[in-house]
Amino acid sequence: xxxxxxxxxxxxxxxGGGARLVDPDSAIVTATDAGLTRGDGVFETVGVHDGRxxxxxxxxxxxxxxxxxxxxxxxDTGEMRDAIALAVRTLLESLPGTPPTALAKVVYTRGPDHGxxxxxxxxxxxxxxxxxxxxxxxxxxxxxxxDRGYPRGVGEHAPxxxxxxxxxxxxxxxxxxxxxxxxxxxxxxxTTTDGYVLEAPRASVLARLGDSLVTPATExxxxxxxxxxxxxxxFGARGLACSYRDLTVAELESADAVWLTDSVQLLRPVRxxxxxxxxxxxxxxxxxxxxxLAGG
Numbered sequence: 001x002x003x004x005x006x007x008x009x010x011x012x013x014x015x016g017g018g019a020r021l022v023d024p025d026s027a028i029v030t031a032t033d034a035g036l037t038r039g040d041g042v043f044e045t046v047g048v049h050d051g052r053x054x055x056x057x058x059x060x061x062x063x064x065x066x067x068x069x070x071x072x073x074x075x076d077t078g079e080m081r082d083a084i085a086l087a088v089r090t091l092l093e094s095l096p097g098t099p100p101t102a103l104a105k106v107v108y109t110r111g112p113d114h115g116x117x118x119x120x121x122x123x124x125x126x127x128x129x130x131x132x133x134x135x136x137x138x139x140x141x142x143x144x145x146x147d148r149g150y151p152r153g154v155g156e157h158a159p160x161x162x163x164x165x166x167x168x169x170x171x172x173x174x175x176x177x178x179x180x181x182x183x184x185x186x187x188x189x190x191t192t193t194d195g196y197v198l199e200a201p202r203a204s205v206l207a208r209l210g211d212s213l214v215t216p217a218t219e220x221x222x223x224x225x226x227x228x229x230x231x232x233x234x235f236g237a238r239g240l241a242c243s244y245r246d247l248t249v250a251e252l253e254s255a256d257a258v259w260l261t262d263s264v265q266l267l268r269p270v271r272x273x274x275x276x277x278x279x280x281x282x283x284x285x286x287x288x289x290x291x292x293l294a295g296g
Contacts, residue, residue, distance in 0.1 A: 001024070002127060002128040003088070003126070004028070004087065005021050005022070006028050006083075006128075007076070007079050007080060007125070008226075009076055010075060010076060010108060010122060010123025011075060011120070012073065012074045012075065013134060014073075014076065014120065017076060017079050019079055019282075020225065021087075024054065027163065028124055029109070032115055033116055034072075034109055034110040034112070034113055036109075039167060040167075041107060041109030042066035042072070042124075042166055042168065042190060043058075043107045045064045045067075045104070045105050045264060046059050046084060046193065046296070047103060047227070047263035048092075048101070049100065049101055049102075050098060050293065053084065053088060053104070054292070055226040055229075056226070059226055061077075062125055063075060063077070063080065063106060063166075067108060069223030070109060070110075070162065072108065072121060073106050075123065075214070078272075081124040084126070087104050087126065088104050090127070100132065101163075101264060103130050103199040103264050104125055104127040106124075107168070108122070108123045109121060109122045109123075110122075112208055131191055133264075136268050138284065138285075138286070139258075139269075139280070140278075141186040141268050141269070141271055142257075142270075143180070143185055143260070143274075144152050144180050144185045144189075145190075148190040148192060151192050152196040153221070154221055155219075155222075164221045164222055166223055167277045170201075177202075187260060187268075188201060189252070190248050195250070196247065196248055196249065197216050197251075199216065199223065200262075203225070203265070204222075204225035204261050206258065206259040206261060206267075206283075207252055207257070207258050209251060209255055212240065213232070214243055215243075216244070216245075220254060225261060226263050227266060230291070231292065231296055233287040233291075238284070238287070238288075249255070252273070253273065253276070257270075258270040258273060259285070265294065266293070269281065274276065
């Protein structure tokens with residue numbers, strides 16, 4: 001049974017705080033909540049592997065950073081932390097055994113536009129089991145590249161586009177995933193109009209170029225992936241020089257290996273890129289995923 005926890009004092013300093021467990025089928029937002037009507041809010045998804053939460057603090061830090069980019073009141077990260085723990089504990093206690101993979105989704109919105117509670121941010125955490133992705137981690141996924149529709153550096157030149165914030169406005173991301181699947185792929189890698197790699201709709205991109213491991217620079221308006229940071233530590237311990245820099249589509253196409261990584265699905269090798277087969281280093285992938293699963 002999924003678990004739902006409401007953060008009654010979602011914003012820092014908001015009166016009446018405290019995390020409260022509620023029926024997951026209950027209504028917790030109004031029809032005027034800006035997160036619902038406009039996607040005006042932010043979120044994070046914390047991976048829960050073998051019953052343990054991973055990278056909780058980096059997720060809370062990124063939630064606060066995204067909220068600041070949207071000029072939202074600073075979230076009460078202490079209450080969010082308590083709410084995540086309560087939701088995960090409740091989920092796990094309701095199950096007959098510990099699932100290999102679960103998640104806790106943290107949502108923080110601007111709240112109602114008008115009426116009762118107007119101007120009071122909404123916060124809640126939803127925890128549930130995630131489908132088994134062990135096959136994708138082992139065998140890899142087929143991916144296509146899709147043009148995101150803007151040039152490199154748009155986050156610097158047009159900050160109002162909120163590139164680099166994890167907002168609730170994920171319609172484009174989900175449309176990219178659906179388009180990829182309609183074309184026979186399992187995921188997509190978004191690119192700029194001038195030929196640079198961005199990220200997948202819900203994951204960071206890693207490319208091995210000889211003895212170097214590269215992920216696109218976050219200064220270009222990308223999310224700083226929490227799982228990507230943990231993967232860098234693991235790859236670095238295995239002798240690869242890890243760096244953040246601009247990565248061209250041409251480099252991606254000629255890379256020795258490519259991976260997608262996120263907090264829930266962890267490290268997934270790309271076995272096919274735009275119809276062309278790529279080498280899957282099963283041993284290295286398994287070793288890094290073992291490190292990620294051992295972390296916390």
